[in-house]
Amino acid sequence: MKHITMFILLLLMACEEVPEEVYDNPLDIEAITEEGIETPALMFFPDEININTKEIFTVSVYALDVQNVAGAYININYDQDKLLLIAINPGTFFSDLQDPLYFSETQNSGKIELYTVFFGADSSSVSGTGSFFSIMFAASVSGTSSLTYGTDCELVDPDDIQIEIKGFGEGVVNAH
Amino acid sequence: MKRLIFSLFISTAVSFATVTVDGYAYLGKQNDHSGINIIFDPRDTGPVTNIATTDANGYFTVQVETKNYFITYAKDGYFSEPIKPYGAIDFDTDTTLSSVTLIKQTKLIEFVNFIENIVVDNYRKLDIPQKLLERIQLADTTSQTTPTRHHQPDISQTSGSEPAIRFSKNVVPSGTPEKAEASDQPVISQSSASEPAIRFSKIATPPEASGEAEASDQPPASNLATRFSKNTVMPETTGEAGASDQPVISQSLASEPAMRFSKNVVPSGTPEKAEASDQPPASHLATRFSKNAAPSGTPEKAEASDQPPASHLATRFSKSAALSGTPGKTGASDQPAITTRHRSARKLPAKTKMGAMVRSLLFPGLGQFYANQRMWGYGWIAAEVVAGGLIVMNYSNYKTANDDYNDYHTSYANATDPVLIAHYKTQSQNSHENIESAMDDMKTMASIAGAVWIANVVHAYMVGPKSEVTAYNEIPLQMAYDQNTDQFKLSISISLD
Numbered sequence: 009m010k011h012i013t014m015f016i017l018l019l020l021m022a023c024e025e026v027p028e029e030v031y032d033n034p035l036d037i038e039a040i041t042e043e044g045i046e047t048p049a050l051m052f053f054p055d056e057i058n059i060n061t062k063e064i065f066t067v068s069v070y071a072l073d074v075q076n077v078a079g080a081y082i083n084i085n086y087d088q089d090k091l092l093l094i095a096i097n098p099g100t101f102f103s104d105l106q107d108p109l110y111f112s113e114t115q116n117s118g119k120i121e122l123y124t125v126f127f128g129a130d131s132s133s134v135s136g137t138g139s140f141f142s143i144m145f146a147a148s149v150s151g152t153s154s155l156t157y158g159t160d161c162e163l164v165d166p167d168d169i170q171i172e173i174k175g176f177g178e179g180v181v182n183a184h
Numbered sequence: 185m186k187r188l189i190f191s192l193f194i195s196t197a198v199s200f201a202t203v204t205v206d207g208y209a210y211l212g213k214q215n216d217h218s219g220i221n222i223i224f225d226p227r228d229t230g231p232v233t234n235i236a237t238t239d240a241n242g243y244f245t246v247q248v249e250t251k252n253y254f255i256t257y258a259k260d261g262y263f264s265e266p267i268k269p270y271g272a273i274d275f276d277t278d279t280t281l282s283s284v285t286l287i288k289q290t291k292l293i294e295f296v297n298f299i300e301n302i303v304v305d306n307y308r309k310l311d312i313p314q315k316l317l318e319r320i321q322l323a324d325t326t327s328q329t330t331p332t333r334h335h336q337p338d339i340s341q342t343s344g345s346e347p348a349i350r351f352s353k354n355v356v357p358s359g360t361p362e363k364a365e366a367s368d369q370p371v372i373s374q375s376s377a378s379e380p381a382i383r384f385s386k387i388a389t390p391p392e393a394s395g396e397a398e399a400s401d402q403p404p405a406s407n408l409a410t411r412f413s414k415n416t417v418m419p420e421t422t423g424e425a426g427a428s429d430q431p432v433i434s435q436s437l438a439s440e441p442a443m444r445f446s447k448n449v450v451p452s453g454t455p456e457k458a459e460a461s462d463q464p465p466a467s468h469l470a471t472r473f474s475k476n477a478a479p480s481g482t483p484e485k486a487e488a489s490d491q492p493p494a495s496h497l498a499t500r501f502s503k504s505a506a507l508s509g510t511p512g513k514t515g516a517s518d519q520p521a522i523t524t525r526h527r528s529a530r531k532l533p534a535k536t537k538m539g540a541m542v543r544s545l546l547f548p549g550l551g552q553f554y555a556n557q558r559m560w561g562y563g564w565i566a567a568e569v570v571a572g573g574l575i576v577m578n579y580s581n582y583k584t585a586n587d588d589y590n591d592y593h594t595s596y597a598n599a600t601d602p603v604l605i606a607h608y609k610t611q612s613q614n615s616h617e618n619i620e621s622a623m624d625d626m627k628t629m630a631s632i633a634g635a636v637w638i639a640n641v642v643h644a645y646m647v648g649p650k651s652e653v654t655a656y657n658e659i660p661l662q663m664a665y666d667q668n669t670d671q672f673k674l675s676i677s678i679s680l681d
Contacts, residue, residue, distance in 0.1 A: 024582060026623050027589060029616050033597055036605050053600060070600075137602050 034177055035137055037073055047073035049175030050082065050157050053139070058182045064094055064146045067155060067179055068139040069122070071101060071163065076133040078166040079125035080140055083158030088118035090153040091181060094144035101138030102126055110141070119158075133166050147183030155179030206245035207281030209238050209257050212288055217242030220262075220286060225254040227272060242283070250275050262286035540648030544641045551644025560647060564640040571633035578626035585618030 031039045034055040037047055045051075049072045057065050069082055086093070093114055102108035102124060111123035122141050126132065156178055163171040209220040222244050224234040228251065236246035252274040255267035265284050267273060273281075535554060544551030548568040552561035592615055596608035662675045 024579075024623065024626075026619050027586065027616070029613070030593075031596065031609055031612070033599065033605055033609075035600055035602065036596075036609060037602070038609075068600075137600075139600070 035070060035072060040072070040175065040177070045175035045177065047175060048075070048163070048171060048173055049073070049177060050161055050173055051175075051177035052155055052179035054179075055177055056180045056182070058184070059147055061147050061150045061183050063183075064144055065181070066142050066144050068099060068142045070099075070137060070139050070177075072137050072175075072177075074137075074163060074171060075135045076165040077101075077135065077163050077171060078133040079164045079168070080123070081160075081162045082122040082140060083161050084120040084122070084143070085156045085158060086118050086120070086145070087153035090147065090149050090151050090183065092146040092148045093120065094146055096120070096122070097142045097144070098124070099139030099141050101134055101140055105132055105134065112141070145181070147181060150183045153181045153183070155181065201250050202247045203250055203275045204245060204278040205236075205248055205275060205281060206243065206279075208242045208283040209244060210242045210283060210285040211259065211262065212285050214288075216240050220244070220257055220259045222246070223254075223256045223258060224248050225256070227252045227254060248275060255281070257284045257286060259286055262288050535649040537645050537648030537650070541641055541645040544644035548637055548640040551641070552647060555644065555648045557647045560643065564636070564643070567636045568633060568640070571629055571636055574629040575626055575633060578622050578629055582619060582622035582626060585615050585622055589615035589619055 033039055034051045034053050040049065040051070041047075051070045051072050053068045053070050057067065059065050069084070071077060071080065096112045096114075098108070098110045105126045108124055108126045113121040113123075115121075120143065124140050157176040159176075161173060161176070163173060165171060205224070207222075208217075209222060210217045211220065217238055218240045220238040220242070222236040222238070224236070224246065226233070226249075234246055234248045234253075236244040238244045252272055254272045256264055256271075257267075258264040263286060265286055267281065267284070273279070540551035540555045542551070543554045544564070547565075549561035549563075549565035552558070552564060589612055592608050592612040596605060596612055599605045599608055662677075664673050664675075665671075666673050
């Protein structure tokens with residue numbers, strides 16, 4: 009019995025491996041920098057979604073490592089044959105500011121246009137990393153589809169000066 | 185005449201006077217007590233029996249003659265009860281009996297009764313007590329008529345029809361000794377008829393025993409093949425046996441329980457007689473769990489009887505004792521011929537270096553123990569245990585670090601706050617380093633343990649016992665000069681075995 013236990017233990021130890029070290033959080037600046045995405049950037053979080061068909065998921069639109077943002081225009085493309093837009097909710101990036109405005113315009117062409125702006129008396133702004141919106145989708149059919157940012161997205165400071173967006177993340181939805 | 189008629193009338197009236205008997209009988213744990221039969225069985229007359237039956241309340245009444253009756257309360261499914269305290273009552277006047285409650289038979293009890301009935305029935309079918317009594321009577325008869333034939337033990341009666349039984353009692357009834365005294369016949373065995381234990385007894389005599397006894401004019405005693413027996417020579421028996429020419433072979437007390445561990449007991453009381461005896465001490469019992477007590481009283485009787493006092497009990501376990509005991513009659517065999525079976529000692533295979541090596545390959549140190557290098561054996565075991573302990577410790581560290589890594593990595597993947605992301609990432613990296621460190625240490629210790637194991641195997645081979653079969657130390661060459669032929673001769677011899 010002792011021998012068998014020892015043998016099993018050794019067998020288990022022989023089967024053990026060191027796990028591969030993977031850091032792929034889309035909001036981890038170091039990680040995305042290694043992937044070639046520079047900041048400031050617009051990212052999806054999470055950037056990879058695995059769901060079953062007919063299930064609803066939420067993906068957030070994040071501004072990563074931005075400075076003095078007071079307004080944004082964000083253009084998102086999705087595969088309308090595979091994903092069904094359910095709802096668009098405000099994010100938390102401007103939640104500390106007074107009365108931010110949120111607009112969204114959806115078209116049947118698989119394009120979502122989002123606007124948010126803050127008109128503060130003292131020309132306040134936010135910096136760092138935060139979400140502008142969270143969007144709810146449902147996977148209508150199985151398959152892989154992607155969420156992408158349009159190239160005409162804009163971030164502006166309180167003086168309405170455009171902030172350069174150097175990187176754009178991409179979201180992947182795997183519906184089974 | 186009138187007086188005579190009157191007296192006859194009176195006597196008839198008195199003799200057939202009836203009394204009323206009533207009372208209550210109940211069924212235990214029942215509300216309806218009807219159906220209990222109260223049986224009035226007269227003691228002095230024939231089958232005239234009165235039966236009363238209870239009603240639902242348990243009440244019964246009956247008219248019976250003024251006699252003495254056995255009274256029994258009975259109902260199917262219930263234990264019958266006799267009237268207390270003596271089971272019988274003499275009725276002179278109207279009587280109310282004390283109430284009786286019958287106890288219901290449970291299934292278990294019914295089952296036990298069922299088994300008991302089967303056993304008793306079979307026991308009666310076997311009719312063992314009757315056979316034993318017949319045997320004893322036959323022995324008595326033959327001892328009184330033809331003494332020379334008495335030397336043949338009555339073996340046939342013990343065979344065949346008797347059941348095979350493991351626990352035996354050999355009984356010489358207290359009444360038979362006188363008969364044994366008068367006869368030359370060995371009283372072989374007798375079992376009490378009323379003894380339930382008899383059902384578990386077997387008296388067997390090996391076939392060769394009878395032949396020997398016949399040829400040697402000896403009672404072969406009784407070779408009682410029993411696994412567990414108790415042979416007892418009762419005090420009165422010994423005295424009688426002394427007068428007889430036959431040994432009283434065995435006797436068991438009927439009232440004694442069947443015993444597993446046998447003991448040959450001859451009651452003390454005649455030790456001085458043993459001195460005068462040149463007979464072998466009595467009983468040779470071969471039982472594994474037996475105690476053979478040389479009967480203190482038997483030798484003396486043996487002396488007087490010229491007979492081996494013995495009982496030869498050959499048992500399944502190991503030792504067969506054959507007594508040829510009668511000096512005068514057998515002549516050549518004054519001493520008991522004792523045959524003992526020995527199991528031949530199994531020759532152990534010689535120890536070899538390979539044997540030591542294989543054992544150490546199976547487990548460190550075993551080969552050294554095999555080679556009688558105990559200290560080395562302990563040392564190798566200790567070394568391997570230490571190495572194994574370190575492996576286990578590192579494996580535990582590995583598991584801990586792995587669990588931490590999984591937790592931190594999950595937290596990192598789900599974090600959206602850059603501060604938390606950095607924190608969890610750092611923790612994950614630290615855990616991953618611990619995993620790698622533990623794994624490296626584990627591999628190192630596994631390598632060391634493996635090396636120790638191999639070294640232990642090699643060492644076991646080195647210190648292993650050398651084979652007894654070795655090559656020639658010297659070359660078996662012989663060289664000589666033959667003067668006759670004026671030549672040198674060279675011879676070589678090679679053993680082929």
